[in-house]
Amino acid sequence: MSHDCLFCKIAQHQIPSTIVYEDDEFMAFKDINPAAPVHLLLVPKHHVESLAGVEAGDTDWLGRMLRLAPQIAYDNGCNPGSAGGFRLVANTGIEGGQEIAHLHFHILGGARPWDKRAAPAA
Structure with a gap:
């Protein structure tokens, strides 16, 4: 744990969040500024x-x-199957758009009624 890391503090329940999944190793919670109908962050607790810091x-x-x-995505509103799905994004480093220096995956998905490509077949 890093004592000045926001996500370490969330993983240790020192900062409140809307947790949607937790086990001994990982935590998933809702993003406070969602970019999709489903926008979750999945973090390792360590x-x-x-x-870029992952080793062999x-x-x-x-x-x-x-x-x-996938389990977290589907349990939280992403639709399974080829008509559904989700995006998994890991921004890495400042130039990669990473804002919090703790490895995290953005899980993004959910119905997008404004996107005609995502509309179910009639």
Whole structure:
């Protein structure tokens, strides 16, 4: 844990958030400034600055984190199947758009009625 990291503090329940998933290793919570109908953040509870900081020994927990993403997405309003889906985004570093220096995946999805490509077939 990094004592000055916002996401470490959220993972330790020191800062309130709307938690949608939690286990011993990971936490997912609603983004406070959503960019989609479903916008969640999935973080490891231990501090890793970004994907650039992932090492060879991290493949097990990172694999578990990636496997969790669909379950969390579908449990929180993303539609399964080819007509549904979600985006998984990991901004890395300042030039990559990362605002919080703690590895996190944005899970984005949900119905977009204004997008005619996303409309169900009649």
